[in-house]
Amino acid sequence: MEGKRSSSQRGDLLRKIREVTRSILEDLSNGRSPSVSIDRFRNYCTNPNANCYCSSDFSKGKEILTLQRECHAHRLNVMLRVLLIVQQLLQENIHGSKRDIYYMHPTVFSEQSVVDRAINDLCILLQCSRHNLNVVSVGNGLVMGWLRFLEGGRKFDCINSLNTAHPVPVHVEEVKDIISVAQYILVVEKESVFQRLANDQFCNTNRCIVITGRGYPDVPTRRFLRLLVEKLRLPAYCLVDCDPYGFDILATYRFGSMLMAYDAKFLRVPEIRWLGAFPSDSENYGLPNQCLLPLTADDLRRTEAMLHRCYLQREEPHWRLELELMLQRGVKFEIEALSVNSISFLSKEYIPSKIQGGVHM
Numbered sequence: 094m095e096g097k098r099s100s101s102q103r104g105d106l107l108r109k110i111r112e113v114t115r116s117i118l119e120d121l122s123n124g125r126s127p128s129v130s131i132d133r134f135r136n137y138c139t140n141p142n143a144n145c146y147c148s149s150d151f152s153k154g155k156e157i158l159t160l161q162r163e164c165h166a167h168r169l170n171v172m173l174r175v176l177l178i179v180q181q182l183l184q185e186n187i188h189g190s191k192r193d194i195y196y197m198h199p200t201v202f203s204e205q206s207v208v209d210r211a212i213n214d215l216c217i218l219l220q221c222s223r224h225n226l227n228v229v230s231v232g233n234g235l236v237m238g239w240l241r242f243l244e245g246g247r248k249f250d251c252i253n254s255l256n257t258a259h260p261v262p263v264h265v266e267e268v269k270d271i272i273s274v275a276q277y278i279l280v281v282e283k284e285s286v287f288q289r290l291a292n293d294q295f296c297n298t299n300r301c302i303v304i305t306g307r308g309y310p311d312v313p314t315r316r317f318l319r320l321l322v323e324k325l326r327l328p329a330y331c332l333v334d335c336d337p338y339g340f341d342i343l344a345t346y347r348f349g350s351m352l353m354a355y356d357a358k359f360l361r362v363p364e365i366r367w368l369g370a371f372p373s374d375s376e377n378y379g380l381p382n383q384c385l386l387p388l389t390a391d392d393l394r395r396t397e398a399m400l401h402r403c404y405l406q407r408e409e410p411h412w413r414l415e416l417e418l419m420l421q422r423g424v425k426f427e428i429e430a431l432s433v434n435s436i437s438f439l440s441k442e443y444i445p446s447k448i449q450g451g452v453h454m
């Protein structure tokens with residue numbers, strides 16, 4: 094059964110869509126070039142000393158799309174085509190994926206990223222989140238542990254099989270009746286680490302919920318984590334590789350991504366704490382040298398660029414210091430390297446001792 098709220102949201106969006114298309118058609122029929130103004134959002138800048146307001150969620154300027162510039166004309170063409178598809182999805186109240194949309198005009202769109210940008214533009218223009226447009230992405234994330242909930246009418250009972258991976262729900266806004274006796278949420282970067290914990294039956298001895306986005310987390314994974322943190326009021330810890338990618342993934346959970354900065358207020362999890370692996374862990378846990386890999390030229394470039402992000406300086410200066418340490422040492426290592434002396438070291442010692450001892454930042 095459809096809630097009243099989502100039905101009136103759809104009505105509002107359809108009305109806005111009609112307004113946008115009407116104003117474009119009016120311009121065209123009067124011989125004017127239509128102009129569409131898109132707010133621009135960012136969640137960080139690269140001036141750590143600037144008196145910026147990057148974390149404020151306000152737009153940071155506007156971009157005016159007109160037919161005068163060829164690249165704008167193409168962008169408008171793509172945007173209008175996607176808008177018509179979205180209108181149809183909303184009218185029929187069905188869902189489509191970004192990939193479905195791409196395949197409706199593959200020669201015009203040429204690649205998926207073009208569609209993705211148009212969807213982001215439309216969210217900004219219509220002031221909504223992607224799921225409001227009935228556009229969903231295939232969920233990539235996995236969850237296990239002390240958790241039970243309903244999605245739509247479907248029951249997810251993770252407690253029944255504590256160490257089994259369940260897909261993160263795609264329709265996060267329909268999740269309700271969340272029940273949990275967990276004491277914390279553990280977010281791991283990689284599926285391999287998630288599977289390691291599952292094999293070690295980590296959740297039998299640790300009352301927690303484990304989530305992985307399998308690399309860079311997608312929107313459903315981040316929204317689901319955010320929902321759990323809000324509803325259950327549990328601490329959330331993040332375990333990533335000690336390399337620039339791992340750090341960037343941590344930052345994506347904490348601050349949101351630049352690409353979806355317009356929606357960061359619904360996607361970021363400011364409460365998340367960094368559990369490891371810290372650059373300083375290599376010494377503290379006596380990692381042998383052969384487990385440490387030199388940072389590549391690309392790693393160095395990425396790390397230096399990340400050090401300039403204003404949000405680190407302002408909101409997580411301790412994270413920034415560890416990142417600086419990574420750069421100084423010039424080495425990186427994977428989470429799994431910590432298992433060098435014992436295969437279950439992560440689940441038996443590293444994670445429980447860090448959480449009990451409050452060794453996180």
Ligand SMILES: [Zn+2]
Pocket residue numbers: 136137138139140143145146147148403404
């Ligand atoms: Zn800034």
